[in-house]
Amino acid sequence: MRPLLGLWLLALTLLADAHIFVYHRFGDTRYPSTDTSIEVLRKQFDYFRKNGYEVIPLSRLVEALQKGKNIPDSWVVLTIDDSYKSFYDNALALFKEYRYPFTLFVYTGATEAGYRDYMSWKQIEEAMKHGEIGFHSHTHPHMVSKSGDYLREDFRKGLELMKRRLGIEPRYFAYPYGEYDERVKSIAKSFGFDAVCNQNVGAVSKESDPMDLDRIALTGDPNLKSKLKIKYLPAQWLEPKGWPEDGVVRRVHVKTSDPNAARGRLYLTGYGWRRVALKKGELDTTLNLPLKNRRSRLILKLEKDRISTKIVVKP
Numbered sequence: 001m002r003p004l005l006g007l008w009l010l011a012l013t014l015l016a017d018a019h020i021f022v023y024h025r026f027g028d029t030r031y032p033s034t035d036t037s038i039e040v041l042r043k044q045f046d047y048f049r050k051n052g053y054e055v056i057p058l059s060r061l062v063e064a065l066q067k068g069k070n071i072p073d074s075w076v077v078l079t080i081d082d083s084y085k086s087f088y089d090n091a092l093a094l095f096k097e098y099r100y101p102f103t104l105f106v107y108t109g110a111t112e113a114g115y116r117d118y119m120s121w122k123q124i125e126e127a128m129k130h131g132e133i134g135f136h137s138h139t140h141p142h143m144v145s146k147s148g149d150y151l152r153e154d155f156r157k158g159l160e161l162m163k164r165r166l167g168i169e170p171r172y173f174a175y176p177y178g179e180y181d182e183r184v185k186s187i188a189k190s191f192g193f194d195a196v197c198n199q200n201v202g203a204v205s206k207e208s209d210p211m212d213l214d215r216i217a218l219t220g221d222p223n224l225k226s227k228l229k230i231k232y233l234p235a236q237w238l239e240p241k242g243w244p245e246d247g248v249v250r251r252v253h254v255k256t257s258d259p260n261a262a263r264g265r266l267y268l269t270g271y272g273w274r275r276v277a278l279k280k281g282e283l284d285t286t287l288n289l290p291l292k293n294r295r296s297r298l299i300l301k302l303e304k305d306r307i308s309t310k311i312v313v314k315p
Protein backbone atom coordinates (compact mmCIF):
# COMPACT_ATOMS: atom_id res chain seq x y z
CA MET A 1 0.00 0.00 0.00
CA ARG A 2 2.67 2.49 1.05
CA PRO A 3 4.95 2.19 -2.01
CA LEU A 4 1.89 2.43 -4.21
CA LEU A 5 0.75 5.55 -2.45
CA GLY A 6 4.23 7.01 -2.94
CA LEU A 7 4.16 6.29 -6.65
CA TRP A 8 0.73 7.74 -6.93
CA LEU A 9 1.78 10.92 -5.15
CA LEU A 10 4.74 11.17 -7.52
CA ALA A 11 2.34 10.86 -10.45
CA LEU A 12 0.27 13.64 -8.96
CA THR A 13 3.42 15.77 -8.72
CA LEU A 14 4.14 15.29 -12.40
CA LEU A 15 0.61 16.09 -13.40
CA ALA A 16 0.05 19.71 -12.65
CA ASP A 17 1.02 23.04 -11.10
CA ALA A 18 -0.71 24.91 -8.26
CA HIS A 19 -4.25 26.10 -8.93
CA ILE A 20 -6.20 29.13 -7.84
CA PHE A 21 -9.95 28.70 -8.01
CA VAL A 22 -12.59 31.40 -7.92
CA TYR A 23 -16.12 31.17 -6.55
CA HIS A 24 -18.87 33.79 -6.53
CA ARG A 25 -22.20 32.80 -4.94
CA PHE A 26 -23.00 29.76 -2.78
CA GLY A 27 -26.29 27.92 -2.45
CA ASP A 28 -28.09 30.72 -4.28
CA THR A 29 -30.22 29.13 -7.00
CA ARG A 30 -31.41 32.49 -8.32
CA TYR A 31 -28.13 32.90 -10.21
CA PRO A 32 -27.08 29.49 -11.60
CA SER A 33 -24.26 30.89 -13.76
CA THR A 34 -22.34 32.23 -10.76
CA ASP A 35 -23.50 29.79 -8.10
CA THR A 36 -21.88 26.79 -6.40
CA SER A 37 -24.20 24.64 -4.32
CA ILE A 38 -23.11 23.62 -0.83
CA GLU A 39 -23.36 19.93 -1.83
CA VAL A 40 -20.90 20.52 -4.68
CA LEU A 41 -18.62 22.60 -2.45
CA ARG A 42 -18.45 19.76 0.08
CA LYS A 43 -17.76 17.28 -2.72
CA GLN A 44 -14.87 19.49 -3.93
CA PHE A 45 -13.47 19.88 -0.41
CA ASP A 46 -13.62 16.10 0.07
CA TYR A 47 -11.85 15.63 -3.24
CA PHE A 48 -9.00 17.94 -2.16
CA ARG A 49 -8.73 16.16 1.18
CA LYS A 50 -8.81 12.59 -0.19
CA ASN A 51 -6.39 13.26 -3.03
CA GLY A 52 -3.55 14.91 -1.16
CA TYR A 53 -4.22 18.52 -2.09
CA GLU A 54 -3.25 21.19 0.40
CA VAL A 55 -5.50 24.23 0.54
CA ILE A 56 -3.23 27.16 1.35
CA PRO A 57 -3.75 30.92 1.72
CA LEU A 58 -3.00 33.08 -1.32
CA SER A 59 -0.29 34.83 0.73
CA ARG A 60 1.72 31.60 0.96
CA LEU A 61 1.62 31.08 -2.79
CA VAL A 62 2.57 34.70 -3.48
CA GLU A 63 5.45 34.54 -1.01
CA ALA A 64 6.80 31.42 -2.72
CA LEU A 65 6.57 33.18 -6.10
CA GLN A 66 8.35 36.27 -4.77
CA LYS A 67 11.16 34.13 -3.40
CA GLY A 68 11.45 32.14 -6.64
CA LYS A 69 10.68 28.88 -4.88
CA ASN A 70 9.24 25.83 -6.58
CA ILE A 71 5.48 25.69 -6.42
CA PRO A 72 4.21 22.34 -5.10
CA ASP A 73 1.69 20.72 -7.41
CA SER A 74 -0.53 19.83 -4.49
CA TRP A 75 -1.24 23.47 -3.63
CA VAL A 76 -4.76 24.81 -4.07
CA VAL A 77 -5.84 28.38 -3.34
CA LEU A 78 -9.53 29.22 -2.94
CA THR A 79 -10.74 32.74 -3.69
CA ILE A 80 -14.21 34.29 -3.58
CA ASP A 81 -15.19 37.37 -5.58
CA ASP A 82 -17.78 40.04 -4.79
CA SER A 83 -18.30 39.35 -1.04
CA TYR A 84 -21.88 38.17 -1.57
CA LYS A 85 -23.94 37.51 1.52
CA SER A 86 -24.48 33.92 0.36
CA PHE A 87 -20.81 33.22 1.18
CA TYR A 88 -21.34 34.33 4.75
CA ASP A 89 -24.75 32.66 5.12
CA ASN A 90 -24.11 29.37 3.34
CA ALA A 91 -20.42 28.61 2.79
CA LEU A 92 -18.30 30.12 5.58
CA ALA A 93 -19.32 27.32 7.97
CA LEU A 94 -17.98 24.72 5.54
CA PHE A 95 -14.66 26.54 5.11
CA LYS A 96 -14.41 26.59 8.92
CA GLU A 97 -15.33 22.91 9.21
CA TYR A 98 -12.53 21.89 6.83
CA ARG A 99 -10.22 24.62 8.13
CA TYR A 100 -9.68 25.76 4.55
CA PRO A 101 -8.34 29.30 4.22
CA PHE A 102 -9.75 31.60 1.54
CA THR A 103 -9.25 35.03 0.06
CA LEU A 104 -12.38 37.15 -0.13
CA PHE A 105 -12.22 39.91 -2.76
CA VAL A 106 -14.44 42.70 -1.48
CA TYR A 107 -16.61 44.99 -3.63
CA THR A 108 -16.45 47.93 -1.24
CA GLY A 109 -19.15 50.11 -2.83
CA ALA A 110 -21.81 47.41 -2.42
CA THR A 111 -20.99 46.86 1.25
CA GLU A 112 -20.76 50.57 2.03
CA ALA A 113 -24.13 51.20 0.35
CA GLY A 114 -25.66 48.26 2.25
CA TYR A 115 -26.86 46.41 -0.88
CA ARG A 116 -29.00 43.46 0.24
CA ASP A 117 -27.07 40.71 -1.51
CA TYR A 118 -23.70 41.73 -0.09
CA MET A 119 -21.96 41.16 3.22
CA SER A 120 -21.92 43.97 5.78
CA TRP A 121 -18.63 45.33 7.12
CA LYS A 122 -19.34 43.42 10.32
CA GLN A 123 -19.75 40.16 8.44
CA ILE A 124 -16.55 40.79 6.49
CA GLU A 125 -14.77 41.43 9.79
CA GLU A 126 -16.08 38.09 11.04
CA ALA A 127 -14.91 36.32 7.87
CA MET A 128 -11.46 37.93 8.27
CA LYS A 129 -10.84 35.67 11.27
CA HIS A 130 -10.80 32.66 8.96
CA GLY A 131 -9.35 33.97 5.73
CA GLU A 132 -7.64 36.80 3.89
CA ILE A 133 -9.22 39.90 2.45
CA GLY A 134 -8.46 41.29 -0.99
CA PHE A 135 -9.82 44.23 -2.99
CA HIS A 136 -12.23 43.84 -5.91
CA SER A 137 -12.80 47.55 -6.76
CA HIS A 138 -15.15 50.14 -5.30
CA THR A 139 -17.75 50.43 -8.08
CA HIS A 140 -17.19 47.10 -9.88
CA PRO A 141 -16.69 48.79 -13.26
CA HIS A 142 -15.80 47.34 -16.64
CA MET A 143 -12.30 48.71 -16.14
CA VAL A 144 -11.10 48.61 -19.74
CA SER A 145 -13.73 51.19 -20.76
CA LYS A 146 -12.98 53.60 -17.88
CA SER A 147 -10.50 56.49 -17.92
CA GLY A 148 -7.29 56.41 -15.91
CA ASP A 149 -8.66 59.12 -13.60
CA TYR A 150 -11.83 57.13 -12.94
CA LEU A 151 -9.87 53.97 -12.18
CA ARG A 152 -7.35 55.65 -9.87
CA GLU A 153 -10.21 57.32 -7.98
CA ASP A 154 -11.99 53.94 -7.69
CA PHE A 155 -8.87 52.33 -6.19
CA ARG A 156 -8.31 55.26 -3.83
CA LYS A 157 -11.91 55.30 -2.56
CA GLY A 158 -12.19 51.56 -2.07
CA LEU A 159 -8.80 51.15 -0.40
CA GLU A 160 -9.47 54.11 1.88
CA LEU A 161 -12.78 52.50 2.94
CA MET A 162 -11.10 49.18 3.69
CA LYS A 163 -8.60 50.99 5.86
CA ARG A 164 -11.37 52.92 7.64
CA ARG A 165 -13.90 50.10 8.05
CA LEU A 166 -11.61 47.08 8.50
CA GLY A 167 -8.28 48.63 9.46
CA ILE A 168 -6.45 46.78 6.68
CA GLU A 169 -4.47 47.53 3.55
CA PRO A 170 -5.27 44.68 1.14
CA ARG A 171 -2.26 43.07 -0.53
CA TYR A 172 -4.27 41.43 -3.32
CA PHE A 173 -6.56 42.64 -6.07
CA ALA A 174 -8.92 40.83 -8.46
CA TYR A 175 -10.32 42.53 -11.59
CA PRO A 176 -14.13 42.94 -11.73
CA TYR A 177 -15.49 40.51 -14.39
CA GLY A 178 -11.87 39.39 -14.86
CA GLU A 179 -11.55 42.19 -17.45
CA TYR A 180 -8.27 44.02 -18.03
CA ASP A 181 -5.72 45.08 -20.60
CA GLU A 182 -2.14 46.39 -20.39
CA ARG A 183 -3.28 49.90 -19.37
CA VAL A 184 -5.59 48.65 -16.58
CA LYS A 185 -2.90 46.24 -15.43
CA SER A 186 -0.33 49.00 -15.03
CA ILE A 187 -2.78 51.18 -13.06
CA ALA A 188 -3.58 48.27 -10.71
CA LYS A 189 0.14 47.62 -10.35
CA SER A 190 0.78 51.25 -9.35
CA PHE A 191 -1.22 50.68 -6.14
CA GLY A 192 1.48 48.36 -4.87
CA PHE A 193 -0.38 45.06 -4.50
CA ASP A 194 1.65 41.90 -3.93
CA ALA A 195 -0.52 40.02 -6.39
CA VAL A 196 -3.27 40.62 -8.92
CA CYS A 197 -5.69 37.89 -9.99
CA ASN A 198 -7.41 37.55 -13.33
CA GLN A 199 -10.07 35.06 -14.35
CA ASN A 200 -8.30 33.25 -17.16
CA VAL A 201 -8.07 29.49 -17.32
CA GLY A 202 -4.58 28.43 -16.27
CA ALA A 203 -2.38 27.21 -13.47
CA VAL A 204 0.44 28.74 -11.42
CA SER A 205 4.09 27.73 -11.62
CA LYS A 206 7.27 29.42 -10.41
CA GLU A 207 7.36 31.27 -13.75
CA SER A 208 3.94 32.87 -13.22
CA ASP A 209 3.73 36.66 -12.91
CA PRO A 210 2.29 37.54 -9.45
CA MET A 211 0.70 40.58 -11.12
CA ASP A 212 -1.24 38.33 -13.51
CA LEU A 213 -2.31 35.14 -11.76
CA ASP A 214 -4.70 32.84 -13.58
CA ARG A 215 -7.77 31.61 -11.74
CA ILE A 216 -10.19 28.88 -12.73
CA ALA A 217 -13.89 29.41 -12.03
CA LEU A 218 -15.63 26.64 -10.08
CA THR A 219 -19.29 27.49 -10.60
CA GLY A 220 -21.93 24.85 -11.22
CA ASP A 221 -20.55 21.32 -10.94
CA PRO A 222 -17.38 21.30 -13.05
CA ASN A 223 -15.00 18.40 -13.62
CA LEU A 224 -12.57 19.25 -10.84
CA LYS A 225 -10.14 16.48 -11.74
CA SER A 226 -9.61 17.84 -15.25
CA LYS A 227 -9.18 21.41 -13.96
CA LEU A 228 -6.48 20.19 -11.57
CA LYS A 229 -4.56 18.71 -14.50
CA ILE A 230 -4.07 22.10 -16.14
CA LYS A 231 -0.46 23.26 -16.22
CA TYR A 232 1.03 26.71 -16.68
CA LEU A 233 2.45 27.39 -20.14
CA PRO A 234 4.96 30.27 -20.16
CA ALA A 235 4.14 32.20 -23.33
CA GLN A 236 4.51 35.67 -24.77
CA TRP A 237 1.49 36.96 -26.70
CA LEU A 238 2.93 39.21 -29.40
CA GLU A 239 -0.37 39.41 -31.27
CA PRO A 240 -3.08 40.30 -30.49
CA LYS A 241 -1.82 42.61 -27.73
CA GLY A 242 -5.31 43.88 -26.93
CA TRP A 243 -8.66 44.54 -28.59
CA PRO A 244 -7.98 45.05 -32.32
CA GLU A 245 -9.09 48.48 -33.56
CA ASP A 246 -11.55 47.05 -36.11
CA GLY A 247 -12.56 44.16 -33.84
CA VAL A 248 -11.01 41.58 -36.16
CA VAL A 249 -8.35 39.17 -34.98
CA ARG A 250 -6.10 38.83 -38.00
CA ARG A 251 -2.87 37.32 -36.82
CA VAL A 252 -2.14 35.27 -33.70
CA HIS A 253 1.52 35.25 -32.77
CA VAL A 254 2.64 33.52 -29.57
CA LYS A 255 6.10 32.52 -28.40
CA THR A 256 5.97 29.62 -25.98
CA SER A 257 8.74 28.40 -23.70
CA ASP A 258 8.76 24.93 -25.28
CA PRO A 259 11.08 24.89 -28.33
CA ASN A 260 9.87 21.39 -29.23
CA ALA A 261 6.19 22.24 -29.39
CA ALA A 262 4.91 21.50 -32.90
CA ARG A 263 1.19 20.99 -32.42
CA GLY A 264 -1.45 22.58 -30.28
CA ARG A 265 -5.01 23.80 -30.13
CA LEU A 266 -6.22 27.37 -30.23
CA TYR A 267 -9.52 28.56 -28.75
CA LEU A 268 -11.33 31.78 -29.50
CA THR A 269 -14.54 32.80 -27.69
CA GLY A 270 -17.50 32.20 -29.99
CA TYR A 271 -15.51 30.02 -32.39
CA GLY A 272 -14.33 27.11 -30.24
CA TRP A 273 -11.13 25.11 -30.71
CA ARG A 274 -9.01 24.59 -33.81
CA ARG A 275 -5.81 22.65 -34.39
CA VAL A 276 -2.71 24.76 -34.95
CA ALA A 277 0.88 24.02 -35.93
CA LEU A 278 3.83 25.60 -34.15
CA LYS A 279 7.38 26.09 -35.40
CA LYS A 280 10.06 25.69 -32.75
CA GLY A 281 7.47 26.44 -30.09
CA GLU A 282 6.17 29.52 -31.89
CA LEU A 283 2.62 29.94 -33.14
CA ASP A 284 2.15 32.37 -36.01
CA THR A 285 -1.18 31.97 -37.75
CA THR A 286 -3.77 34.06 -39.59
CA LEU A 287 -7.37 33.96 -38.35
CA ASN A 288 -9.16 37.00 -39.87
CA LEU A 289 -12.07 36.48 -37.48
CA PRO A 290 -14.36 39.26 -36.18
CA LEU A 291 -14.66 39.07 -32.40
CA LYS A 292 -18.18 38.07 -31.33
CA ASN A 293 -17.98 38.91 -27.66
CA ARG A 294 -16.85 42.19 -26.05
CA ARG A 295 -14.90 40.01 -23.62
CA SER A 296 -13.10 37.38 -25.67
CA ARG A 297 -10.40 34.92 -24.79
CA LEU A 298 -7.75 33.26 -26.88
CA ILE A 299 -6.39 30.08 -25.33
CA LEU A 300 -3.36 28.19 -26.57
CA LYS A 301 -3.21 24.62 -25.34
CA LEU A 302 -0.23 22.32 -25.85
CA GLU A 303 -0.06 18.63 -24.99
CA LYS A 304 -0.13 17.65 -21.32
CA ASP A 305 -2.80 20.29 -20.65
CA ARG A 306 -0.35 23.20 -20.75
CA ILE A 307 -2.40 26.37 -21.19
CA SER A 308 -1.79 30.07 -21.82
CA THR A 309 -4.73 32.49 -22.07
CA LYS A 310 -4.98 35.99 -23.53
CA ILE A 311 -8.05 38.07 -22.80
CA VAL A 312 -9.08 40.90 -25.15
CA VAL A 313 -11.75 43.34 -23.96
CA LYS A 314 -13.49 46.01 -26.03
CA PRO A 315 -12.70 49.47 -24.68
Ligand SMILES: [Zn+2]
Pocket residue numbers: 081082136140175176177
Ligand atom coordinates in the same frame (compact mmCIF):
# COMPACT_ATOMS: atom_id res chain seq x y z
ZN1 LIG B 1 -16.99 40.63 -9.31
